Amino acid sequence: MAPSLLKNITWLGLGNALVKPLWLVFITAICIRFLGLGEYGVMNAALALTGIAGSLLNFGSSQYSIREVARDRSRAAAFFSNFFPFRVVTGAIGLGLALLIGVGLGHREGDLLALAFAGCYTVAQSLTEYCRAFYRAFERLRYEAVSLILEKILVIGAGTALLLLQPRAAWVLAGMALGMFMTLLGNLHWLTRRLTTFRRTLIDRTFLRKLLPQALPLGLASIFVMLYFRTDSVMLEAIQGEVVAGQYGLAFRILESLILLPAIVVAALLPRLSSLFGQQENDTFHRLMGRALGTMTVLSTLVAIALTVAAPLVITLMDPDPTAAPAGYALQLLVWTFPFASVNYLLSTALTATDDQKALAWMLGIAALLNIALNSFLIPMYSLYGACVATLVTEAGITAVMFVRYRGRTMRVA
Secondary structure (H helix, E strand, O other): OOHHHHHHHHHHHHHHHHHHHHHHHHHHHHHHHHHHHHHHHHHHHHHHHHHHHHHOOOOOHHHHHHHHHHHOHHHHHHHHHHHHHHHHHHHHHHHHHHHHHHHHOOOOOHHHHHHHHHHHHHHHHHHHHHHHHHHHHOOOHHHHHHHHHHHHHHHHHHHHHHHHHOOOHHHHHHHHHHHHHHHHHHHHHHHHHHOOOOOHHHOOHHHHHHHHHHHHHHHHHHHHHHHHHHHHHHHHHHHHOHHHHHHHHHHHHHHHHHOHHHHHHHHHHHHHHHHHHHOOOHHHHHHHHHHHHHHHHHHHHHHHHHHHHHHHHHHHHHOOOHHHOHHHHHHHHHOOHHHHHHHHHHHHHHHHHOOOHHHHHHHHHHHHHHHHHHHHHHHHHHHHHHHHHHHHHHHHHHHHHHHHHHHHHHHHHO
16 A cells, blocks of 8 residues: 555554544443443434434535545535535434434433434534545545544543433433534634635535535435444334343444444545546556455454454453343354455445445445344344344345445446
């Protein structure tokens, strides 16, 4: 890989290495010990539901902005000035949608309040992620690394403070939302001083009308990924109850932390691959993707093997309560999602960079429907283990289909 690409991966990797272990301890061991499995299940289900609702209305604006600004950085101000206000509006709509769904699912009082604060956290996180899209487009991942450190310090600090004050899901989510909004303000200040500006004169409805249809397939792809990664938590709480949702949530949070590895690589790859494709440097594109796929396959498989052996011990360290033990067996199944998910991250990034977002959306849409169907069938029969199998089968299917599409796509553009 090019030295500058490795430098960006190193910056982001170091930033995550400093704070992600603290985040994992906070979101699993600390929260579950103070909240208990029931309230922990409420917390995870609320975050899952608001994540799904929020993803419905982003329309792929982050990935599309990264790709297009990476190809022409002079367009950064136009993208930021139009898409950021758009994300504010859609975020508010997403929050309202999540609350309506929550009421429909029977949430009342404490559960509904938890959902409201989870929605506030999700909106602030979504807007912060859009700011970070420009760090990636400009290939300044050291800015994102600093931003991540700031985020985790503020979110963990405020979340822990309110958790200690009142060990309820709503309170810890309120603290997390406060920390996330403070992070957003810091990122807005930094971004508009260093890389681009917000100009009211650039706001143009024609801009959005023209570009939103192009970004929409990427938005649909993100929605479908969110659906098959989050629906299981929502369905488990509705079908099996809060304790089972908490057990699954504990195992899933560990898998989620592992996804950090391909996410870091993808953060550096998308702007570089987009630029290479735009400049028609196809040989360099293929070599870069080949190295990334090979390296990620080996590393993710080794991690899966190690965690299969260590899963029961890891869960015991997180929560020694015997009621958490099923999470260990769930993790032994769920961890084999990681190699497939890692490869899928890279393949979806390559398809995005090569303007193949429509096919990507179709593949992930079918995968989301498959996942929901599998969860509906397997959860009533096998509880949280059924949800694990549904996730694993979905990811494996995506890998097979996406690899075939990637090979066909790259042969045509070679």
